[in-house]
Amino acid sequence: MDIDVKNLHPLEVKLLRHVSPGEDITAERIVGELGYKVGQCNQAFSWLSAKGCIEESSRAKRTIYELTDVGRSQKEDGMAPERIFAFLRENGAHTMPEIAEALSLEKSDVGSAFGLLSSKGTLCLNSERKAEAVSGSLPSEVIIQRSLLDKAAAEGGSLDEASLSGDERKAIAALAKKRGASSSPFRIVEREDVVYHLTAEGEAARKALLEANITGEELGVLTPAMIQSGAWKSGTFRPYGINAPTSRLIPGRRNAYSEYLQWVKDKLISLGFEEFDGPLVENEFWNGDALFMPQFHSARDIHDVYYVKDPVHCREIEEPWLSQVSATHENGWKTGSRGWGYSFDHEFTRRQVLRSQGTVLSAHQLTKAKVPGKYFGVVRCFRYDQVDATHGADFYQTEGIVLGKDVNLKNLLGLLKMFAEEIAGAEEVKYVPGYFPFTEPSIEVHIKHPVLGWFELGGSGIFRPEVTEPLGIDVPVLAWGLGIDRMALMHLGLNDLRELFTPDIENVRTRRGN
Amino acid sequence: MPKIEVPENIFYSLLGQRMSDEELVDIFPVAKAELDGHDTENHILKIELNDTNRPDLWSAAGVARALKCYMTGEIPYYDFFSTKDDERPSDGRIVIDDESAIGIRDYSIGFAARGKEVDDELLVNLIQSQEKLCTNFGRKRRTIAMGIYRSELIKYPVHYAAVDPDATKFVPLGMTEELSLREICEKHPKGREYGHIVSSFPRFPYLYDDNGDTLSFPPVINSARIGAVEVGDSEFFIEVSGPILDDLLLTVSILSCDMADMGFEILPVKCRFAKDTPYGREITVPYYFQKPIAASLDLIHGKLGEDLTGDDCIAALKRMGVYAIEDGGMVYADVPEYRNDFLHGVDLVEDVMIGHGLMNFEPVMPHDFTIGRLSPVEEFSRKVKGILVGLGFQEMMYNYLGSKREYIDNMHLTGDEAVFIANPMSENYEVIRPSVLPCLLESESVSGHAVYPHSIFEIGKVTVKDAADNSGTRTKDSLGFFSSDAAIGYNDAASYMNTLMYFLRKEYSLSEVKEDPRFIPGRCAYIVYKGEIAGIFGEVHPQVLESWGCSMPAIMAEIDLDKLMM
Helix, strand or coil, X not given: CCCCHHHCCHHHHHHHHHCCCXXXXXXXXXXHHHCCCHHHHHHHHHHHHHCCCEEEEEEEEEEEEEECHHHHHHHHHCCHHHHHHHHHHHHCCECHHHHHXXXXXXXXXXXXXXXXXXXXXXXXXXXXXXXXXXXXXXXXXXXXXXXXXXXXXXXXXXXXXXXXXXXHHHHHHHHEECCXXXXXXXXXXXXXXXXXXXXXXXXXXXXHHHHHCCCCCCECCCCHHHHHHCHXXXXXXXXXXXXXXXXXXXXXXXXXXXXXXHHHHHHHHHCCCEECCCCCEEEHHHHCHHHCCCCCCHHHCCCCCCEECCXXXXXXXXXXXXXXXXXXXXXXXXXXXXXXXXXCCCCHHHEEEEXXXXXXXXXXXXXXXXXXXXXXXXXXEECCXXXXXXXXXXXXXXXXXXXXXXXXXXXXXXXXXXXXXXXXXXXXXXXXXXXXXXXXXEEEEEEEECCCEEEEEEEEEEECHHHHHHHCCCXXXXXXXXXXXXXXXXXXXXXXXXXXXXXXXXXXXXXXXX | CCEEEEEHHHHHHHHCCCCCHHHHHHHHHHHCEEEEEEECCCCEEEEEECCCCCHHHCCHHHHXXXXXXXXXXXXXXXXXXXXXXXXXXXXXXXXXXXXXXXXXCCEEEEEEEXXXXXXXXXXXXXXXXXXXXXXXXXXXXXXXXXXXXEHHHCCCCEEEEEECCCCCEECEXXXXXXXXXXXXXXXXXXXXXXXXXXXXXXXXXXEECCCCCEEEECCCEEECCCCCCCCXXXXXXXXXXXXXXXXXXHHHHHHHHHHHHCCCEEECEEEECCCCCCCCCEEEECECCCCCEXXXXXXXHHHHCCCCCHHHHHHHHHHCCCEEEEECCEEEEECCCCCCCCCCHXXXXXXXXXXXXXXHCCCCCCCCCCCCECCHHHXXXXXXXXXXXXXXXXXXXXXXXXXXXXXXXXXXXXXXCEEEECCCXXXXXXXXXXXXXHHHHXXXXXXXXXXXXXXXXXXXXXXXXXXXXXXXXEEEEEEEEEEECCXXXXXXHHHHHHHHHHHCCXXXXXXXXXXXXXXEEEEEEEEEECCEEEEEEEEECHHHHHHCCCCCCEEEEEEEHHHHCC
């Protein structure tokens, strides 16, 4: 493992700089010599072991007896037997309650201390049922206990079992508890002593630290106080590990699909197109009649369009469009067409439907369009289809028109080429004759996409005079539609149209465009 | 789009040559066709036809004819068509339409063919053509139904009448017992499929020969004897019935040309109508009924942007099988027998375009200068989105169709203002959303695994009833936002709203909400803008959260952007 010493923590740095190859490295030593807290020391050991800078040489278990608070006060104030013995020697015989009262001891403590001392012949009860001292010295048990207390206090509050004699071990075992030691003078602590040594890796790191003159005293977090006091000027900043794992942030974000549509809109704006928009509820007139689709056309069947339940019909269709369109269907009106030759149904035309094709808005736009003019819309449409990976109940269509006195087929091809290159990033473009009820001629554009290969980018054509003239337009109108869903899916790395409108928050949060 | 499956052999022999798949892919566009697949194991070509107004192309013969014509520049000649002034001999073959059928299914016409034994492939191919024409062009037999019969069993004249559906009985194809016409509608699979076309009439259409033997019950089923064509037969009578004479004449023309291309001899039949038609009371079928079509060179130049000469146009049209002449700046064309799609001069222009070759037109950019512009609502929406994203919200996008349960019941609303679909495909898609809020709640209900807080929004369209509008509905541009977290409440919602409105420079006030089951009473408010209620926000009522299966407290808001833009 190659260690970047800049990434080492100050605790690691100082430890590495302090030790030499071949030396034993123990917690005791580091705590003592570097002034680490035990916790800091253990952290440094565990980090450095993980990095392979130090290795365990040995590991040994030992038992430590630590003075408790009770033990400390017994050391200072004396143990109950000591105090009772001293009291009686000084003040003569007293009853048990008198002793307890005078020494502020619990009666039970006095009782058990008396029991111990009397069994060893140090005290006894006289004829007045008072305790009195009959020996000049305390029994050996008490003396050993006292010596243990003193020794422990002298050695910083704890005793290593290994340093005790056989008698001492026996005595301290009687005084110590592992758990619930609050009333005992000693607590038993099992401790593991681990001895480490520097590895070759560690030695390399140590040398690198010395070379780079990294001391571990570098500045860490920059605080307002450091700036205000100027304290930072007298130190150097500790470099941070730039490859440390990052935490996950959840930003406010645009939806990736919506951003893609926005990109398409911006492209079209840059090409001189003005955006149109419209309501979701349409009527048969605008949804089909105005586009010169005969009312008996198979695409206008109940199984192809969603009907509105209520109101079933709109109140009226605007004039003069209604008269002009219906006459065009029946006999061609003034358009030079022979028309479809059927009797136009004026009730059917008012029936309300959900917009089934984006071209509907192009038809609406004709009634208010400027010449020359370029218009587009990215509009939601509804189709009567079984919902699956390639069909949504509702979806976006991208459609538009170009009006101009002299626009013609060659301009249409030019426009399609521009879309293919600018919006789809096409490598090659191919045009083939197509069919749409409302355009003549009709052209499909196929493109070779660098990722998707050949596919149909869109349909287009020149609106039939039967569409434009009844809506008050006497110049040619190029109409086009682009199937950008496939490119959107590719852009988002998806293959199911339903995913574009997923309600799953986590999914949308993590989705990225290409 | 119609799709057909054609045995290779039939197709290549009609085409007069074998062609590789690559060659077919290249040439197919002139017939607006696509090679959809090639089953090399069973030797079947799958072809998709894109022109729904060219039923003549929906058969192997039709596609082959168009391609052959394009490649050779030779227009096929069919000698069996009669015109008003030039009748072909019908040799006693007559169909007589009775006036009883008028108003029910006005016409039946037919022709005969002979001279070629049909084998399996040919029979299947013939039936496929019949099905395509009757289903796609004939609107599932409503306007065109066709029967093919064994001509040698027929005694002319053939009679077409509307008859008593209970008294008239015969053995239908596919069955062994005699059924009345009404029983056929109930019991025969074809009766159940197509019986509805005529079953509301007191009398049903019926076709029989001069011996009284049944040919068929149009548009439902043939008889089991005369109407049972089999492999090995070589003499046929083909009959079509329907309410629109031109559609029937075109269908007969297409089928007779197809059969002639396959090697049959076409035998004309005299058809006598029960009422006046534009072609008189009696015509001989196949009958050429199309009128010539014309386009000026100016129109052609204007549409195509290329100054083609009269000769260029004539040559191009010839490749499309259209005979034309040019005179005084006008191109006059005779419409091929099997086509009736020339409504306007522009239809001729398209044929000139295809015949001339689309690759011969150079793409040129339109040179008019126009200013690009976003819609006002798109521009405003982008501002709103920017602010909400800055406030930590994730933009969402949803479908606009959903169920009553989601959009109405789960919101504890009555749904009075929602716009329902009359013919929903399933109850999952039966309402246009009246609000963005149920969509946001749906997100919450499926996103328990996502890290909180959940702060989401959408700007999109919603539709509600509106008596003031011509449509009785109104589509609104709506902003909805929603946030859920362990500690969130009215003040958070009010703060978001305040921040948003501040940066949009919209002065607003709040007014008390009397009752709205979506919000906790007393912890929601209306946004009043220019004296009108433009939105609502507050703490989501736990009854709504419960209905959606959510357990995190939440706030939500919805604003009508159209009102805010006023």
